[in-house]
Amino acid sequence: MEKEQLFDVFAQRRVYDLEQPRYAGAPIFPSHAPGFVYTLHRRHEPDQGEARTGASGMIYAAEHSGTHIDALSHQAENLSLYGGRKVTPQIQTSTGFTELGVETIEPIFSRGVLLDVARYRGVDCIEADQPVTREDLEATSQQQEVTIGQGDVVLIHTGNATRWKEPAVYLAGVGVSAGASQWLADRQVQAVGADNVAWDIVGVIDPDLNVTLPGHVILLVRHGIYIIENLFLEDLARDRAYEFLFVCLPLKIQGGTGSPVRPIAVVRT
Amino acid sequence: MEKEQLFDVFAQRRVYDLEQPRYAGAPIFPSHAPGFVYTLHRRHEPDQGEARTGASGMIYAAEHSGTHIDALSHQAENLSLYGGRKVTPQIQTSTGFTELGVETIEPIFSRGVLLDVARYRGVDCIEADQPVTREDLEATSQQQEVTIGQGDVVLIHTGNATRWKEPAVYLAGVGVSAGASQWLADRQVQAVGADNVAWDIVGVIDPDLNVTLPGHVILLVRHGIYIIENLFLEDLARDRAYEFLFVCLPLKIQGGTGSPVRPIAVVRT
Amino acid sequence: MEKEQLFDVFAQRRVYDLEQPRYAGAPIFPSHAPGFVYTLHRRHEPDQGEARTGASGMIYAAEHSGTHIDALSHQAENLSLYGGRKVTPQIQTSTGFTELGVETIEPIFSRGVLLDVARYRGVDCIEADQPVTREDLEATSQQQEVTIGQGDVVLIHTGNATRWKEPAVYLAGVGVSAGASQWLADRQVQAVGADNVAWDIVGVIDPDLNVTLPGHVILLVRHGIYIIENLFLEDLARDRAYEFLFVCLPLKIQGGTGSPVRPIAVVRT
Amino acid sequence: MEKEQLFDVFAQRRVYDLEQPRYAGAPIFPSHAPGFVYTLHRRHEPDQGEARTGASGMIYAAEHSGTHIDALSHQAENLSLYGGRKVTPQIQTSTGFTELGVETIEPIFSRGVLLDVARYRGVDCIEADQPVTREDLEATSQQQEVTIGQGDVVLIHTGNATRWKEPAVYLAGVGVSAGASQWLADRQVQAVGADNVAWDIVGVIDPDLNVTLPGHVILLVRHGIYIIENLFLEDLARDRAYEFLFVCLPLKIQGGTGSPVRPIAVVRT
Numbered sequence A, B, C, D: 001m002e003k004e005q006l007f008d009v010f011a012q013r014r015v016y017d018l019e020q021p022r023y024a025g026a027p028i029f030p031s032h033a034p035g036f037v038y039t040l041h042r043r044h045e046p047d048q049g050e051a052r053t054g055a056s057g058m059i060y061a062a063e064h065s066g067t068h069i070d071a072l073s074h075q076a077e078n079l080s081l082y083g084g085r086k087v088t089p090q091i092q093t094s095t096g097f098t099e100l101g102v103e104t105i106e107p108i109f110s111r112g113v114l115l116d117v118a119r120y121r122g123v124d125c126i127e128a129d130q131p132v133t134r135e136d137l138e139a140t141s142q143q144q145e146v147t148i149g150q151g152d153v154v155l156i157h158t159g160n161a162t163r164w165k166e167p168a169v170y171l172a173g174v175g176v177s178a179g180a181s182q183w184l185a186d187r188q189v190q191a192v193g194a195d196n197v198a199w200d201i202v203g204v205i206d207p208d209l210n211v212t213l214p215g216h217v218i219l220l221v222r223h224g225i226y227i228i229e230n231l232f233l234e235d236l237a238r239d240r241a242y243e244f245l246f247v248c249l250p251l252k253i254q255g256g257t258g259s260p261v262r263p264i265a266v267v268r269t
Helices: A003-010 A118-122 A133-142 A166-170 A176-187 A214-223 A234-238 B003-012 B117-121 B136-142 B167-171 B180-185 B214-223 B234-237 C001-012 C116-122 C134-144 C169-173 C178-186 C214-224 C234-240 D004-012 D116-120 D134-144 D167-170 D180-187 D214-223 D232-238
Strands: A013-017 A036-042 A052-054 A056-062 A068-070 A075-077 A108-116 A153-157 A193-195 A226-227 A243-248 A258-260 A264-268 B011-016 B035-044 B053-054 B056-062 B068-070 B075-079 B108-116 B155-156 B190-196 B226-229 B243-248 B258-261 B264-268 C011-019 C034-042 C051-054 C055-061 C068-070 C075-077 C106-114 C154-156 C190-192 C226-229 C241-249 C258-260 C264-268 D013-017 D036-042 D052-054 D056-062 D069-071 D074-079 D107-118 D153-157 D190-192 D226-229 D243-250 D258-260 D266-267
Touching: A003 C134, A013 A052, A013 A234, A052 B214, A056 D056, A075 A176, A075 A214, A108 A118, A108 A133, A118 A133, A118 A153, A133 C226, A153 A234, A153 A243, A166 D069, A176 A214, A176 C051, A214 A226, A214 B053, A226 D190, A234 A243, A234 B011, A234 D258, B003 D153, B011 B234, B056 C034, B075 C234, B108 B117, B108 B136, B108 B234, B117 B136, B117 B155, B155 B234, B180 B214, B214 B226, B243 C001, C011 C234, C051 D214, C075 C214, C106 C116, C106 C134, C106 C178, C106 C234, C116 C134, C116 C154, C154 C234, C154 C241, C178 C214, C214 C226, C214 D052, C264 D056, D013 D232, D052 D134, D074 D214, D107 D116, D116 D153, D134 D180, D214 D226
Parallel strands: A108 A153, A153 A193, A193 A226, B108 B155, B155 B190, B190 B226, C106 C154, C154 C190, C190 C226, D107 D153, D153 D190, D190 D226
Antiparallel strands: A013 A264, A036 A056, A036 D036, A052 B075, A056 B056, A068 A226, A068 A258, A075 B053, A108 A243, A243 A264, B011 B264, B035 B056, B035 C034, B068 B226, B068 B258, B108 B243, B243 B264, C011 C264, C034 C055, C051 D074, C055 D056, C068 C226, C068 C258, C075 D052, C106 C241, C241 C264, D013 D266, D036 D056, D069 D226, D069 D258, D107 D243, D243 D266
């Protein structure tokens, strides 16, 4: 295939937007309150001295607000980060991390796979007390006839994204079990994501790891696998688009523990 | 080509990262001071009650800080936005725009073209008093044997990106003339970008349009063409990668006049 | 009285703290959401290279959050500020006002009077549907045997401050009628204040002035009288401390439309 | 003296404003960058539906920006705060301190003393390499014929406040030596203040305490004495107002390590 034909590959394509809208009052994990605020201070207004005017504003936001990716610096186990790096004041500073910050995440431009566990379960939205298990992932991938390969990005559809406009309901959405996280880690994926606020089941101590949010330890700390949260996966699920080109471009916030992102899934049509 | 071969297309690829690093003290247009600030408030620290700890911070930033895209709401001419929409309090509110906000920009996944005007001029970095003209664009595209098509994203390399670490020098970098902006608008491109702070020449009133930053009027207001600023184009220029898949995913900041972005250029190798 | 005796005057004194505590989640008028946020980024932590360590944080706040004073620039009537100044882009800028900003408020160090309307009404807390009227103020001042003089600061106790911990209840608290505001304006007071979020009755259009928050027009715009909101007046009311030295020191936020404050009332004992 | 005469005491008074103006770009200690930012988002503008309009903005600021007071939680020595409290995650949290936060500072309404060391030295502004020593304080108080008593607030005039508009020059201003801090601590003062950015000499390790900013350890950590920084003392010094009623009302920022303040000095005339 010649270089000049490069763009033809995607001439017939569909781009799925996987970001939830970003505004004040959107669902936010309590640790990251108030989430996201945007205020407009420069305005288009008369008598500015010329015909052209500019408007702009200021953002105040947690880097973990809305649809976002977790950097490896976000989590530690026994005060060690991924790769066994000890947390020290040299690494963890008042303005961010000098290692494993979100700016170290390369642009993600990879094979993506959607596992529609809600559909496998036969529901629109999985209830909160029915966590996504390793067995769900195995059965769903079999049902969908997809295999998970090294370097893939795996997204789990629970149906929770439809509740974005009801923050309390959304935040109480179902999570992914430690076993399911381990199953994905074993497959050496590059990143995982789901349509909930924290990937994991919230507020429960895992009996094996003896921590809350065990998937954060398994994926980020032990295996260096990124987690993407608050994804909008409804259109992908509706169209049964289970394999796609997944693109996610975290902002290079120097030392940040995450970044708001607008991931997309691209398929040819 | 079968669907399962989709990812093979880019199996041999190179991804160019076009975002400048994002940190406090980076070059910022005075209207958008202080630019970008990130502070870490949640820390990994001992005695948190479990082995797992989380760290995270807060961002305070102008949406026009660092590498960013301008939404159509960002600019007006005689108090009209793109498409002739009059600026009213219903459209322009204290928390952003109800029309033409940055959330209305679709994910950009398009043919991109780099015009290396610096190379055409035979310099590493074009001096500030030598603006990029229509003639530069015509001659450069001829020299590079590329054509600009409808819907393309056109990036202009001036060499200024290498000065990012010296804010005063960077901010004084060269701009693009009104004639060059018009030439691009005539070609019905989707978006333009450059490796400087404001696309246009800063601080000069255009004699024809009688405004400062005339390209902002021509492109955003009159033609609905997005502008991407503060791009890092050095690697693309070095590799003479003049045509590529260009991906830019603005955050859906509801009502925002722009968004920080991390654009990429992708070529097959 | 000799100068050296100056401090003896207040040697036997009681200082009443009239500020509500300031924290995220405190009651906030919707226009000023999210109100107040404080995050600690610099920490005391080991291995900082010396025995001394410093901790500090960042504030993100509306200037009208918590106990605060309204500057004259805060309100306009028919786009005129106090003194008939027209609102222009020269006066009203993206970073504040060039006239009548909060930095123009002199330190307030004046006679203060508490009108305990709740006590006059015989209730702990006045219900929301029973606004404070001109008659209330007249009768309360008679009952308390206090006169209101030019330059005084008049504080109105409704009992609402006790509901600070229940934001929804607090925000629905009772307001002061336009007639009562006019009565105070006629007495040429320097400032007024109350233990509610907006001085006025919220959400009602005044039939005479045909505006919401009519007291804001009468006091700030027409008479140049400052309004202090979200005061804590319970201790003053309990002790029937109806006359006092009132001290309020607004921060000189250049161009600001208000300032968080910690007013005090001082009486000799 | 009867209660009703209370306000007569200060009927003939002069109030000195000791706060520097507060705006973006004012001098700021590097740890607290960007200092202070205020942006106006709600505007007076036509067509708002009623004659009344409101304008307001958002503050983003370090609590140690501009004229401010340091709370006891601001400093630690060997990870102990004032009173020997160990720094633990229970006390030091991501949103501030649960003990010794700035909200625990009572309103300061006390005898104040100005020591005009610049005048004693015979200069308008003391040079940076001539720190204020214990001997300066002793000699100045003798020259001024004032004694420092327990509970006083002592302010030191160096003349540096006149350089506020030149941040780099201001920040390089002279500091107070460890010996002078100890002399004040020995007198059991309630608070100290000066017209410089950090009270102490900046950037030097004290040979005795082996720390930078030794006064911060001596005053805040060892003696529980508050420090007020960036005071404007020129008017007091010019009028030789060496004794006064000092009022400083820190905002009750729950858990904060300091607060912006507008202190005043009041004298009878």
